[in-house]
Amino acid sequence: MVIFSLGCGRVDISFVQTLKILLSSVFPLTPDWSATTWSVIMDVRLPRIMAGMMVGGALSISGAAFQGVFQNPLVSPHILGVAAGAGFGAALAILLFDNIWLIHLTSFVFGLAAVAMAYTLSRVYKMTPVLMLVLSGIVVGSLFSALTSFLKYIADPMNKMPAIVFWLLGSLNHVSFKDILITAPVFIVCISLLLLVRWRINLLAMGDEDARTLGVNTEALKLLIIVSATIATASAVCISGIIGWIGIMIPHIGRLLVGSDHKYLLSVSMVIGAAYLVTVDTIARTALATEIPIGILTAIFGAPVFAFLLRKTQKAG
Amino acid sequence: MHGRIDIRGLAFGYTERDCIFSDINILLEPGQVFCLLGPNGSGKSTLLKCIMQLLIPAAGSVRIDGEDLSGLAVSDIAGKLGFVPQTLVSAFPFTVAEIVVMGRASQIRMTASPAKKDRDMAMASLEKMGIVHLAHRPCNQLSGGEWQQVLIARALTHSPKVLLLDEPTSHLDIGNQIKILEIVNSLAKDGITIIMASHFPDHAFLTAHQVGILKTGRLLALGNPDDTLCEDVLFDTYGIHIRVLKVKEDINRKICIPVLHPHTRTLVKEVS
Secondary structure, three states, rough: OOOHHHOOOOOOOOOOHHHHHHHHHHOOOOOOOOHHHHHHHHHHHHHHHHHHHHHHHOOOOOOEEEEEOOOOOOOOOOOOOHHHHHHHHHHHHHHOOHHHHHHHHHHHHHHHHHHHHHHHOOEEEEEEHHHHHHHHHHHHHHHHHHHHHHHHHHHOOOOHHHHHHHHHHOOOOOHHHHHHHHHHOOOOOOHHHHOHHHHHHHHHHHHHHHHOOOOOOHHHHHHHHHHHHHHHHHHHHHHHOOOOHHHHHHHHHHHHOOOOHHHHHHHHHHHHHHHHHHHHHHHHOOOOOOOOOOHHHHHHHHHHHHHHHHHHHHHOO | OOOOEEEEEEEEEEOOOOOEEEEEEEEEOOOOHHHHHOOOOOHHHHHHHHHHOOOOOOEEEEEEEEEEEOOOHHHEEEEEEEEOOOOOOOOOOOOOHHHHHHHHHHOOOOOOOOOHHHHHHHHHHHHHHOHHHOOOEEEEHOOOOHHHHHHHHHHHOOOOOOOEEEEEOOOOOOHHHHHHHHHHHHHHHHOOOEEEOOOOHHHHHHHOOOOEEEOOEEEEEOOOOHHHHOHHHHHHHHOOOOEHHHHHHOOOOOEEEEEOHHHHHOOOOOOO
């Protein structure tokens, strides 16, 4: 899939040549390709595909983890306001600095800040009941959405406003190797943490109180999962913008394949999510002469697939 | 023999001012069954949650074999007490085997998944309940009685000394009610101390060594069922007249018969 996707694009490069270029970095092959071709593969397409895999995998595994913690299969990784916060951060940075690095950084910081706000808001009696978390997430999310709208309203309509809108639509367009080098360790740490405690998500999925009767320290476990999944999601959002539907849809496909046990569900969701986003991104950059923002495509594909899955599970249950 | 539970002066309220119950004293020897009765909303479930330390008592202590639960970590409490909730709905269609093995959580390291040993213990629990054939059934396709057995099986996987059951027979037909009560009796025979909340005074006659009636924040009556559940006490508890009769012969126990108020019954006129 990855190699196929590498071969696809505006500049026509054959499958074999793609493979050769890839292997040339490991084996000493004699180049029979032009420098431009090499650059298209290695500098443009490869980082983008790697980013697609990381973002797709991170959003899907976080989605699966969040759905377990919130005991609700309709939850997305954006439930606690991470997307809204990151969106506002990005809009603010676009308005003030116009530097791609600062945009990534501020969106990451605001994404985390939004979730921290929601988490603090939901704390009552030293506990964080799931319902309070969801409601706090909605409150914080709508606050940041409103602030983002305000920024769009005051932004310069010729330059800045379209930039904000495009960023919010989501795209893997401006991902560089540097981005990947910086975010990859973050993804790896967060995803590893989630994978380590993956069986315990089953316990939280039965409800906090029930998990405690089974001897689980629910507050600590919940915090660990929320923090890992949030950082993974915020890292995804800060390099790709807001890509919806993946984190809610892929875990459902995973459940159809391997059942509800999070022991298997998390890893399967991650792999499917990674493959799915690379596929959609390939379509996004090849289907039309100009690139389609990937957030639009995931929603267009996601909605009917999700509707189908819902009907199917209803019939099965 | 372990599983002596000693509850002293237990009190609870959601805020400082209000008080759901106070000064609850219960002492049970290993293998005894305690039946907790009381009208709707009297705080039976709250009391069980307090014993389980899901809710922090405002006063008093719960000791098992002399050890105070208030200082223990949740995983250590799970090693002593098992809890079978009244209503539990799973958001995901876990299989019965997946649910039952969750009972091993307190014995499994934070970063580990159930090992073969844990899965074997889950299967042994299912066998004990006689529901091995359900192991691969999704939990949302079980009947009420089967679900209750699954939850009891799950609680048994962490080998508790004391088992708390919150209205285990609610929503069950009479056949399944008796099946659950027989399970309760056989677990008690194995030496597990049991505290069970119930809506039926008859269940106390069928299972309990001791019965307690929770009403208006205190234990209205406490003692062995035959002496405690008399007609006056039942009237004070439920506000209706209940006759308590002793059935002799091969049944040889007391039963409760509610007496309806004559005016509330529609008289069936004989058709001539």
